[in-house]
Amino acid sequence: MIRWDKRIKLLFLLPAVIWVLTLTIAPLFFSLYLSFTDVKREVVITGVEEIPVLDKDGNPKTRSDGSIRTKKVKQKELQIKYDWVGFKKYKRVVNDQEYQDAAKFTFIYVIISVFVEIILGLFLAFLFNRRIYGRGFMRSLMILPIFATPFAIGFMFFTILFEISGPLAWMGIPFLSNHNWAPFSVMLVDIWQWTPFCFLVFLAALQGIPDDLIEAATLDTKSAYKIWTSVILPLLQPIIVLVILLRVAESAKLYDYIASLTKGGPGTATQSVSFLVFNKAFKMNDFGYASAGSFLMLIVVMVFVMLFFTRLRKTYE
């Protein structure tokens, strides 16, 4: 009876497993395969049959000169040939200056935007972790950006940062037209949208710290700084690590803001790896390059995540 129950449980899991296998795992492995192959795709017309075009009553349609209208029905065969090319595509990607620039921008973007989001999120959580008038309303207001669509936010910031008549035009800063400022503008958008997420998680974590622990600490020291660094931050550390991981993984996929705000420019100043590989795949039909570029990125992010987890594990051992 117990064994039968277990099987039932497995049966209930089956749809989810099929879903993941077909829509995640299979495309992932196919993409991996594409990164090692050259694909030649050709439609070969094997036969052509000319047949009359019929009207709704089944009679042949005629042209104005009385001749019967015909159409050619083609028998076709799709021939796809996969040639194994080893690491050729990876070599091409690694040696491609454009990919190198995109990787460099993505790296800097992730480091700066995630760092600022964590610091700002912590600061705001600290401010809100007390009894203040209208805290609930303010908290709701602050987390609104999380729910907006990144693509739409890109367009919104395009208007805000418009250099001639936008609301920030008075500052005289070339937000989108200068290759040094444009990366900053994209980071600004990310920070605006995702700092509230960090804030929300940190605030929940802060509110989960027992009051008596803080009260005990205040018996030892009156220094708020010392209480923060010696008590609160160590307690928050797992949450901070988790938020960093989530934000790094998300930021590294940067595509939407760029597509709607800068198109990767000026030049290649704001071109992320995701934006580059997407365009290679869907604008140039170069799926081999795109797959190889994506897997290289995946490897870098995985290494980063593993290092972080290793560090985290050591902390608690």
Place this chain on the structure above:
Amino acid sequence: MINKVITTFVTLLSALAIALPAVAGKHVNWKDDGTVDLIHEDGTVINITREQLGAAYGPDEKPFEGETITVLSLDSGPKGGISGPLYSARPIWEELSGAKVELALVPFADLYSKMMLDMKNGTGLYDATITGAFFYGDLVDGNYIIPVEDIGYGTPDYGQWSYDSIPPNLRKLHEWNGVGYGVMNDFDGQVFYYRTDAINNPEMAAQYKAETGDELKVPETLQELLQISAFFNGKNWDKGDDETDYGTVLHLKVGEQGHYHFQSLSASFAITPGPLDKYHGVYWFDPDDMTPLINSPGHKAALNFLKELHLTGPSAQIGWSLGEAWDVFLRGKAVFTFSWGDVGSLCQDESRSNIKGVCGSIAIPSSTVYYDHEKKVMVETDNPVTYGNTTGGTWHGVVSQFSENPEAAYAYLAFMATEPWHMWSAANGWTGVDPGAYFNYLEPNGTATMDQYDAYGWAPTDIQMYSDAYHENYTAPISLEYLRIVCTPEYWDIMDKNLSAAMSGQKTTDEALDDTAASWEEITDRCGRDRVLNMYQEAIGYNQ
């Protein structure tokens, strides 16, 4: 009793209101004088002769009844460029033909991949595509499109139009090796637009004379244009407000249309004038071995010139698309812009423009210096020749080899290529369809009359200059050759990025164009040098 009568009367009236349009036709009115009124959803009427419309259509003749076609195109909405006329034509042609038209509209960035995936897989999802001429290399190389002669062109059955009504420089964008594949629609090429009131302003002319020692006039060379643009930039010469105004406004955003500015402008710097051979008339590659010419001294001089020119406009234009740049010009804030035919017709749209009647046009002036590819020197000239260009997409329809209803697809495209329909499209800026056929030009260059354009609300001075400028551009003896080989999107993508990097200061001119040339070598090798070389020679009509 009275209530009953009223109810019966109202019911009868309602039934008639529903039935009458069905009998008379909501969008097509067959007239006794042998013409047909094509009635748009907004009430606009286009009158066409039965002969122009095609013999297959008639009050009781619906040649494609029961057939459905799907047309793939750029998506700019029902009142946007290129897709707008497709929406407008759909209900009218459906009523004429009995067929059903599905529009598959996608953003520009997705068009190539959607089209090619369908063609490469042979699925035949799209019967026709409104394609850019730069995709021809891929379309012809794979034998994915049908010559129009096989599906009704040249017969009296469907919309009457002819390749003979297109100037040769544009006509060849619809053909490959003399075989016609494309059905004419939009014609793209860039000309210079200028504010006639600013250039003819005596006060400004006096200031200009005092500052430069020269007479203020419509520029005849690019160097003159730069000087005039620099003079106007930063002055409040458009007195409508307190803001300073600009010299030249451009659309330079990467990933959009920025690189087209460079193509059009650089032609007179980079092409050695003369009949086409290894050294003359070539712009992109050495036609013998596909060595890129993009980093020639002529191209570099052109890029340096473009950098100087952009400094006479808003610095923000590095990040601008068409819309932003056109808007500044149409609002009267810039004295010059150079762009496609849309600007000329948008000038007439008073809901978007306040420069109607002062919107002048000229073919792009040429540079007084150019590079001689044979002698490897920069040459100075006092009388530069006009270099035409067909820069842009020249968006037009092609019919898929895998279409189930190719004749119906062709007929829909041909309907929009008829003279009355095309005149309507070309005269209205929002359609994105620009003029180019002989019947679009005013007499004596073409057959259009001032009355025709007047009916569409054009200012007489504007249309005269516009028509002359485009006629000169498209019939120029030397024209910037059009790149339409396999992998064209790749060549242009990397060029676009490097040009943008140079314009924004991320790279120097030399770095940007040398990097482009190096990337082009790699692309050529990857796409197959011999294959690309053959296509390039065929595309430009080069015989060794």
